[in-house]
Amino acid sequence: MSLFSFRRKKKVPAESSSQSTEKDLSKKLGKTRSRFTDGLLDFFLGKKPIDDDLLEELETHLLVADTGVDVTQRIMDTLGQSIGRKQVNDSEALQDLLQQELNDILAPCEQPLEISSAKKPYVILVVGVNGSGKTTTIGKLSKRLKEANLSVMLAAGDTFRAAAVEQLQAWGERNQIPVVAQGSGADSASVIFDALQSAKAKGVDVLIADTAGRLHTQAGLMDELKKVKRVLTKLDAEAPHETLLVLDGGTGQNALTQAEQFHKAVGLTGLAITKLDGTAKGGIVFAIAQKLALPIRFIGVGEKVEDLRTFNASEFVDALLKVDPS
Ligand SMILES: Nc1nc2c(ncn2[C@@H]2O[C@H](COP(=O)(O)OP(=O)(O)OP(=O)(O)O)[C@@H](O)[C@H]2O)c(=O)[nH]1
Ligand SMILES: [Mg+2]
Numbered sequence: 171m172s173l174f175s176f177r178r179k180k181k182v183p184a185e186s187s188s189q190s191t192e193k194d195l196s197k198k199l200g201k202t203r204s205r206f207t208d209g210l211l212d213f214f215l216g217k218k219p220i221d222d223d224l225l226e227e228l229e230t231h232l233l234v235a236d237t238g239v240d241v242t243q244r245i246m247d248t249l250g251q252s253i254g255r256k257q258v259n260d261s262e263a264l265q266d267l268l269q270q271e272l273n274d275i276l277a278p279c280e281q282p283l284e285i286s287s288a289k290k291p292y293v294i295l296v297v298g299v300n301g302s303g304k305t306t307t308i309g310k311l312s313k314r315l316k317e318a319n320l321s322v323m324l325a326a327g328d329t330f331r332a333a334a335v336e337q338l339q340a341w342g343e344r345n346q347i348p349v350v351a352q353g354s355g356a357d358s359a360s361v362i363f364d365a366l367q368s369a370k371a372k373g374v375d376v377l378i379a380d381t382a383g384r385l386h387t388q389a390g391l392m393d394e395l396k397k398v399k400r401v402l403t404k405l406d407a408e409a410p411h412e413t414l415l416v417l418d419g420g421t422g423q424n425a426l427t428q429a430e431q432f433h434k435a436v437g438l439t440g441l442a443i444t445k446l447d448g449t450a451k452g453g454i455v456f457a458i459a460q461k462l463a464l465p466i467r468f469i470g471v472g473e474k475v476e477d478l479r480t481f482n483a484s485e486f487v488d489a490l491l492k493v494d495p496s
Contacts, residue, residue: 173287173375174318176467176480195479196489198447198471202419206235206452206490218261220253228264236422237453241460245271269491275456276483281465283412283440283480285320291369291377293402295362295410297395297436299428300383302418303444303470305334308378309341310478311468315376316345323372325365325379326351327358327398338380358382359398366405379410386431395436412439414467417458419443419450426454429462444470447477452490 196203210231218224225246232242248271252258258267285292294311296304305328312322324342328334332354342349350365362379369377381398384391402409415438417425425443432438441462443455446469459466466481 171287172284173292174285174315174320176282177284178282178480178482191485195471195485196492198477199452199489200447202446202448202450202452203490203492205449207492210235210491214261214265216261220258220260220264224261224264225249225253228268232453234451235453236451236457238423238426238457238461241275241453241456244275244460269487272456272487272491273484276459276466276486278463279441279459279466280481280483281440281467283465283467285315285376286411287375289406289408289411291323291366291374292411293366293369293406293409294376294378294412294414295381295398295402295436296379296414296416297381297432297438298383298416299385299418299421302383302416302421303442304328304383304416305337305341305380306473307414307416307442307444307468307470307478308338308380309345310470310475312341312347312376312378313345313475314478316347320375321373322347322376322378323365323369323374324349325362325377327362327365327379328382329354329356329358329361330382334380334382358394359401362398363401363405366402366409370405386428386435392431392435399436412467413437414440414442416442416444419446419452419454419469420448422451422454423457426457426461429458429464433462433464438464440465440467442466442468442470442478443481447471455486 229242229246252267258264296308298304315322324338324347326335326338326349335351339349350368352361413436415432441464469479469481471477
């Protein structure tokens with residue numbers, strides 16, 4: 171049974187509210203949106219006949235927007251087939267088809283996080299490279315869970331820096347959420363183990379564990395994450411129930427390698443892609459979706475709590491392709 175779902179409830183009236191969220195998301199995507207669409211909009215301006223030059227131009231736009239070779243190839247193949255069947259005659263029809271194809275790529279990744287009441291506490295282990303937005307995402311997430319009347323506990327598993335523990339404690343104080351911590355330099359697995367023990371004893375609904383940033387190439391540090399996972403299973407065979415990788419959307423194609431390596435090392439169950447309000451090119455979200463086929467739980471579009479959004483495929487594509495977000 172689901173104790174809490176990040177899936178958005180259908181709002182009434184459905185149409186107007188979804189339109190306003192979209193407009194708002196479009197604004198939030200800011201630079202990312204314009205980086206993705208600027209060229210494309212000029213490209214699609216006015217009806218143009220479809221020829222090789224036009225298709226080549228579209229291909230370049232997609233590659234420049236960080237969509238990557240595989241996704242660009244998939245899109246160009248699909249468009250090529252429709253053109254071959256004479257289903258698309260001009261650039262306007264091509265734009266609709268492109269939108270559809272972008273939706274199709276993201277749709278399988280739209281799987282919002284469900285907190286199961288059968289798993290108590292529901293354990294979320296948060297991993298990622300340095301500065302990707304792990305701690306901030308935990309802060310935002312815990313606030314939202316608390317607002318949904320769930321009891322939350324945080325584990326300060328980033329024991330590398332004293333400042334990391336303090337940063338998590340600050341979120342805890344702000345939201346009146348207990349934080350389990352030991353001094354910096356402590357063993358991360360032991361902090362998270364203690365936290366799970368305490369969360370179990372107190373009947374807490376959700377335990378979120380922070381970890382230190384690490385490069386996917388640092389074998390020793392990746393082993394530390396494996397150890398964290400291993401010790402958790404001693405207390406709960408299914409823990410962690412969610413292993414969430416936080417990726418900085420602005421890191422481009424490198425985000426893809428990070429995700430692959432983290433997945434290989436610790437078996438990810440979900441992704442949060444942050445900083446999509448900044449200089450990210452947006453195309454990376456499609457590359458990640460196609461390559462990894464992992465659930466994208468959240469996107470980060472700013473530093474405020476409400477800027478952590480449940481990922482919705484069509485809303486994201488619509489917001490990205492929107493002409494005028496004002
Ligand atoms: N603009 C923007 N900034 C974000 C977003 N998410 C996080 N940040 C910022 O990114 C910076 C790093 O965030 P942290 O949460 O400390 O990242 P971290 O992954 O915990 O970093 P380490 O613990 O050093 O590995 C902070 O300044 C955050 O405010 C986002 O969605 N948009
Ligand atoms: Mg951190």
